[in-house]
Amino acid sequence: MLNKLEELKERFEEVSKLIVLPETMADMKKYAKLNKEYKELERIVKDFHKYKEVVENIDNTRAMLATEKDPEFREMAKEELDSFQKEKEILEDNLKAMMIPKDPNDSKDVILEVRAGAGGDEAAIFAGDLFRMYERFAETQGWKVSLMDVTEGSSGGYKEIIASVTGEDVYGKLKYESGVHRVQRVPATETQGRVHTSAASVAVLPEMEEVEVDVNMSDVKKEIFCASGPGGQSVNTTYSAVRLTHIPTGIVASCQDEKSQHKNLDKALSVLRARIYEIELKKHNDEVGAARKSMVGSGDRSDKIRTYNFPQSRVTDHRINHTVYNLPSVVNGEIGDFIEKLRIADNTEKMKEGSGALTD
Secondary structure: OHHHHHHHHHHHHHHHHHOOOHHHHOOHHHHHHHHHHHHHHHHHHHHHHHHHHHHHHHHHHHHHHHHOOOHHHHHHHHHHHHHHHHHHHHHHHHHHHHHOOOOOOOOOOEEEEEEEOOOHHHHHHHHHHHHHHHHHHHHHHOOEEEEEEEEEOEOEOEEEEEEEEEOOOHHHHHHHHOEEEEEEEOOOOOOOOOOEEEEEEEEEEEOOOOOOOOOOHHHEEEEEEOOOOOOOHHHHHOOOEEEEEEOOOOEEEEEOOOOOHHHHHHHHHHHHHHHHHHHHHHHHHHHHOOOOOOOOOOOOOOOEEEEEEOOOOEEEEOOOOEEEOOHHHHHOOOOHHHHHHHHHHHHHHHHHHOOOOOOO
């Protein structure tokens, strides 16, 4: 791993020179990419310098112990050596953790989409439960949730609800929620008390900037219409809602939550960019092939990831075989435990791939 760290140090020095070139400053997309790489490498290189200094101190202290005869000086040297060894271990752990391949989207805001699946009205009600669960979790994280598009269910809940979630490391935490969520419970409409299984799908898409996903507006069909959902008289009587269709891919994105057509257009474009990125990413992954099939799944919206069993108050995440019996707390937004265990499982797999001492 030392060789890899030396390569990263050389790359850091290269990026340091490239980022200040006039041609780089003139290209916002290139500058943003290099600036992000610079910040990520800077942390690694800083700890690598400390690590090399500590290793040198250990070598020097050992050399002194080999020749020093004075008992007092030897005792002091041994204490210093113990201190250096502990510092070396901490720096090794930090460097190994930083060497884990980072998801470049972890720090991004997200487009959160929850859709009712199989199960009719009960699936729509469950989709509403899931969305409220994420709203409450977002509150605990200090994130902001803004509605973008809503289609309500006939008996409550949502056939589809789309929102933007903004804050710190939103995608890095919510990305593990993408997939199919199942519910097992007695629906309110069930007269014989039978337990039904329904489902809702969750998609968590990183919100992409214009410089990251370039959407040619000549490829986009724009339609405006009156908003149909709740929002007051001005929302429902003015042509403020926007629907965008990306002609090359057939992707449709709409937003009707704002009174301003311009704001709805901006939000719809955000959804469009996120969905185009999702398609391109899947295409890239299919072409490259799955060198590593993560135990936490690919984040694909078709993966069955979690079951919420109301009669037993049980929630099971199938990716890590983790079960808890505090369903009311979970649906009230306490999903941090699941997210942390999934993150640890994911990082453990990545560390196994790059395992080895720094002396390798």
